[in-house]
Amino acid sequence: MPATETLEEAKRVMQICNACRYCEGYCAVFPAMNKRLTFSEGDVTYLANLCHGCQGCYYACQYAPPHEFAVNVPKVFAELRAETYRDYAWPGIFKGLFEGNAKWIALITAVLAVAVLAGVYLVQGADVLGGVHTGPGAFYNVIPHNVIVYLAIVPFAFAGLAFLIGLLKFWRDIGARPADLVHPGALAQALKDAGQMKYMAGGGHGCNYPDDNFSMARRHAHQMTMWGFMLCFAATSVATLYHYAFGWEAPYDYLSIPVILGTLGGIGIVIGPVGLLMIKKKADPAPQDTKRTGMDIAFLWLLILTGVTGLALLGLRETSAMGTLLAVHLGIVLAMFATFPYGKMVHAVYRLGALIKFAHERRE
Amino acid sequence: MPPKEFLQPHDVLVLGAGNAAMSAALTARARGASVLMIESANKDLRGGNSRHVRNIRYTHNAATDYVTGRYDADEYFKDLMRVTDGNTNEELMRFMIDASEDCADWMLAQGIKFQPPLSGTLGLARTNAFFLGGGRAMMNSYFKAAEKAGIDIVYEAEVEEMELDGSTFKAAMVRHGGELHRVEARTVVLASGGFEANIEWLKEGWGEIAENFLVRGSPMNTGKVLRSMLDNGAKPIGAPDQCHAVAIDGRAPKFDGGISTRIDCVIFSAVVNKNGERFYDEGEDIWPKRYAIWGRLVAKQPDQVAYAIIDSKSMGLFMPTVYAPFQADTLGDLAEQLGVDAPTMEKTIADFNAAVQPGEFNATEPDGCHTEGLEPKKSNWARKIDTPPYYGYPVKMGITFTYLGLEVNKSAQVFMNDGKPADNIWAAGEIMAGNILGQGYAGGTGMAIGNVFGRIAGEEAARHARN
Ligand SMILES: Cc1cc2nc3c(=O)[nH]c(=O)nc-3n(C[C@H](O)[C@H](O)[C@H](O)COP(=O)(O)OP(=O)(O)OC[C@H]3O[C@@H](n4cnc5c(N)ncnc54)[C@H](O)[C@@H]3O)c2cc1C
Numbered sequence: 001m002p003a004t005e006t007l008e009e010a011k012r013v014m015q016i017c018n019a020c021r022y023c024e025g026y027c028a029v030f031p032a033m034n035k036r037l038t039f040s041e042g043d044v045t046y047l048a049n050l051c052h053g054c055q056g057c058y059y060a061c062q063y064a065p066p067h068e069f070a071v072n073v074p075k076v077f078a079e080l081r082a083e084t085y086r087d088y089a090w091p092g093i094f095k096g097l098f099e100g101n102a103k104w105i106a107l108i109t110a111v112l113a114v115a116v117l118a119g120v121y122l123v124q125g126a127d128v129l130g131g132v133h134t135g136p137g138a139f140y141n142v143i144p145h146n147v148i149v150y151l152a153i154v155p156f157a158f159a160g161l162a163f164l165i166g167l168l169k170f171w172r173d174i175g176a177r178p179a180d181l182v183h184p185g186a187l188a189q190a191l192k193d194a195g196q197m198k199y200m201a202g203g204g205h206g207c208n209y210p211d212d213n214f215s216m217a218r219r220h221a222h223q224m225t226m227w228g229f230m231l232c233f234a235a236t237s238v239a240t241l242y243h244y245a246f247g248w249e250a251p252y253d254y255l256s257i258p259v260i261l262g263t264l265g266g267i268g269i270v271i272g273p274v275g276l277l278m279i280k281k282k283a284d285p286a287p288q289d290t291k292r293t294g295m296d297i298a299f300l301w302l303l304i305l306t307g308v309t310g311l312a313l314l315g316l317r318e319t320s321a322m323g324t325l326l327a328v329h330l331g332i333v334l335a336m337f338a339t340f341p342y343g344k345m346v347h348a349v350y351r352l353g354a355l356i357k358f359a360h361e362r363r364e
Numbered sequence: 365m366p367p368k369e370f371l372q373p374h375d376v377l378v379l380g381a382g383n384a385a386m387s388a389a390l391t392a393r394a395r396g397a398s399v400l401m402i403e404s405a406n407k408d409l410r411g412g413n414s415r416h417v418r419n420i421r422y423t424h425n426a427a428t429d430y431v432t433g434r435y436d437a438d439e440y441f442k443d444l445m446r447v448t449d450g451n452t453n454e455e456l457m458r459f460m461i462d463a464s465e466d467c468a469d470w471m472l473a474q475g476i477k478f479q480p481p482l483s484g485t486l487g488l489a490r491t492n493a494f495f496l497g498g499g500r501a502m503m504n505s506y507f508k509a510a511e512k513a514g515i516d517i518v519y520e521a522e523v524e525e526m527e528l529d530g531s532t533f534k535a536a537m538v539r540h541g542g543e544l545h546r547v548e549a550r551t552v553v554l555a556s557g558g559f560e561a562n563i564e565w566l567k568e569g570w571g572e573i574a575e576n577f578l579v580r581g582s583p584m585n586t587g588k589v590l591r592s593m594l595d596n597g598a599k600p601i602g603a604p605d606q607c608h609a610v611a612i613d614g615r616a617p618k619f620d621g622g623i624s625t626r627i628d629c630v631i632f633s634a635v636v637n638k639n640g641e642r643f644y645d646e647g648e649d650i651w652p653k654r655y656a657i658w659g660r661l662v663a664k665q666p667d668q669v670a671y672a673i674i675d676s677k678s679m680g681l682f683m684p685t686v687y688a689p690f691q692a693d694t695l696g697d698l699a700e701q702l703g704v705d706a707p708t709m710e711k712t713i714a715d716f717n718a719a720v721q722p723g724e725f726n727a728t729e730p731d732g733c734h735t736e737g738l739e740p741k742k743s744n745w746a747r748k749i750d751t752p753p754y755y756g757y758p759v760k761m762g763i764t765f766t767y768l769g770l771e772v773n774k775s776a777q778v779f780m781n782d783g784k785p786a787d788n789i790w791a792a793g794e795i796m797a798g799n800i801l802g803q804g805y806a807g808g809t810g811m812a813i814g815n816v817f818g819r820i821a822g823e824e825a826a827r828h829a830r831n
Contacts, residue, residue, distance in 0.1 A: 015684070015686060015688075016624055016686050018684045019623075019624035019625075019626075019683065019684050019685055019686035020498075020622070020623050020624040020686075021683075022418055022495075022497060022498030022499075022623070023497055023498070024479070024482050025479030025480070025482060025494070025496045025497065026496070026497060031482075037679075037680055037684050038684075056497060056501075057497065059497075059500075059501065059504060060496075060497025060498055060500050060501035060504070061500060062415055062416050062498065062499065062500045062620075062622045062623075063622065063624070064408075064500075065408075066408055066409070067409075067620060068617055069617075069624075203477065203479060203496045203497065205477060205496075212504055213508070214477075
């Protein structure tokens with residue numbers, strides 16, 4: 001459970017909001033709030049993670065600072081989310097990674113990219129690393145397939161486990177039953193809401209982000225990022241299937257399914273995050289948790305680097321740059337998976353959890 | 365140094381920057397007039413009482429995306445006749461109601477957003493359209509539209525006095541940056557609200573007790589423009605103590621507490637004064653009538669304060685409150701905490717409980733659960749207050765807006781004491797709401813009056829200035 005000061009502030013603010021209710025049209029947070037008379041710590045933790053930070057309620061608020069009630073829902077919820085991420089992190093010794101997150105992500109990414117590159121150089125030698133490799137299995141001349149698989153699977157599985165444990169802790173604290181987590185109807189509704197980013201549209205007109213104008217820019221950039229990531233994931237899955245089920249070895253043709261998915265996804269995780277960075281730069285700091293901007297930025301850069309190196313690898317795979325790019329790309333992908341549970345990516349887990357709970361409450 | 369906007373004379377000078385002012389300014393600008401708005405608040409607190417509103421009541425012949433059903437002019441008329449008890453200018457009221465039909469469409473065209481009819485916590489989803497995010501969001505849209513239209517706005521500029529030559533407006537004396545400036549214009553629209561934030565003026569109608577009133581809206585509405593107009597021979601309308609007032613939490617801020625301080629539990633409670641005595645039938649009527657009368661009732665009690673007492677059975681039946689209630693396991697302890705005479709309050713509640721008749725309690729409509737042989741009686745929702753913990757909310761009178769204002773005609777032109785309309789002066793909103801509302805109120809009418817008369821004022825002023 002996050003620290004009390006932020007929780008207390010969130011409870012104070014929700015008490016005021018619940019007596020006003022003018023924002024009920026904005027997003028899921030307010031209808032969820034309306035169902036309650038008082039707010040436990042679990043309640044505000046849940047509501048904070050249901051909030052998509054669209055900021056519509058902040059600019060609409062008759063009680064926003066300088067009013068003496070000083071209501072700032074998006075800010076206190078962003079702070080609470082950050083505490084959620086840290087406090088539910090597993091294993092506990094990695095909680096510290098959330099402080100100064102950008103620094104850690106940058107360091108881990110650089111170390112892993114260099115390590116993989118150096119490893120290939122030391123094991124395979126400069127000739128292999130800098131050679132031109134074509135035809136099926138070209139990549140595996142540089143880094144054997146099994147090595148790639150083991151390097152990827154370990155952090156991937158670990159991240160999945162860490163996510164699950166964090167989610168279960170969150171789920172317990174917000175007072176939901178374990179069985180509700182897999183309720184098919186609620187799950188389907190939550191996935192739909194998440195997939196469309198329904199609540200990033202606030203009351204239907206978009207986010208008040210980066211300023212008090214309504215705009216769909218953030219929603220669209222975020223959708224591009226998320227769907228870009230999903231497409232990359234799908235590309236990898238299809239490639240895995242090709243490899244094991246059919247024995248077809250990468251690299252695949254430019255017009256093959258994995259490459260088309262991966263190319264589109266790669267473009268998504270470059271353009272989407274660049275868009276998000278640009279609007280973040282212009283954003284009004286007042287309704288935000290400015291102490292944690294670094295975490296968001298680090299995550300976006302990591303996605304951009306993943307996309308850029310992936311696309312570069314695709315474009316240059318028949319040249320002598322392929323070995324280096326493959327090693328660096330793999331290092332960055334490793335860093336991405338390894339840091340998933342200790343950076344901004346966790347928001348997806350708790351957000352989905354909150355959406356599932358909201359879908360439940362709405363059905364009741 | 366005066367701001368540069370003060371130096372070039374505009375076609376239309378709009379005093380204030382709430383809903384009425386915006387309706388006038390945007391209309392005048394759309395007719396080609398140059399417009400200057402003068403707003404006493406700063407950018408954060410701009411928009412007067414309009415930044416606290418939630419909805420607008422307007423005539424409509426069918427359900428739309430924003431209202432659940434038909435609300436025709438006749439029904440609107442009947443509703444307003446009932447609440448004002450006929451204390452109105454019927455012709456103007458009719459006119460306002462008919463003209464309100466395109467309020468929502470006009471607002472949408474300015475970029476204002478409404479929400480679909482949702483929970484309908486206030487039961488107004490059929491008659492009223494709700495602003496998405498409420499009044500401040502509405503005002504933000506207005507200011508964006510004004511900016512886009514090229515309307516000049518000067519903030520932190522307070523009109524101190526009006527300069528008239530007979531019935532002709534010459535200039536406004538405006539304090540800005542600590543200095544007094546003379547601002548000329550061809551025409552003027554007065555949309556600076558009522559005088560509810562001027563306690564001294566309220567005392568003229570209410571006496572010393574006004575000292576204990578809480579002002580639900582903007583501290584800016586001190587009525588300086590209204591006062592100066594009256595001093596200059598404009599014709600007043602309405603009584604100085606007529607206003608919209610409600611019962612709100614006694615702990616609310618002196619100004620700008622807005623909607624969240626409302627106390628919604630009166631029908632479920634026994635309301636006592638500081639002496640511990642009941643003084644009115646808490647179960648007389650459902651919201652919103654009860655909501656609108658209790659401000660005045662409380663104002664007549666000693667120290668202008670009362671206490672709504674409920675027990676744990678009633679918790680959760682009404683809107684959550686912004687401040688937690690006082691709470692105790694015995695009525696005596698609760699009285700101590702509230703500063704109410706404890707023995708009397710205990711006796712009052714005991715008598716009350718003894719008078720409660722058996723019945724089928726129903727929180728959502730008048731249920732006939734009543735008392736017998738008790739003075740004053742409670743005609744609905746009467747249940748024994750006997751299940752601890754007991755809760756108490758201190759209640760004071762929260763004034764929303766005043767009705768004493770300037771008499772106008774259908775063109776929103778201000779009348780002078782000689783019975784003739786002024787040459788180049790129009791008024792809209794609270795400052796002339798008393799023409800329609802001699803007393804009483806129906807939720808959402810304030811916005812309708814401001815929008816209808818604001819648009820007319822803007823149109824007329826623009827035409828006059830450009831002729
Ligand atoms: C808490 C609350 C809730 C309400 N809810 C509703 C609702 O849901 N629906 C509804 O229809 N009505 C509602 N009302 C009533 C509604 O607010 C008013 O009827 C309406 O806002 C009046 O609009 P107006 O433009 O005349 O005045 P205002 O909106 O008050 O605007 C007056 C403007 O004049 C400025 N001003 C004042 N004096 C000076 C000066 N000397 N010099 C320069 N500028 C000056 C003020 O700063 C302000 O900008 C509510 C009121 C309150 C307080």
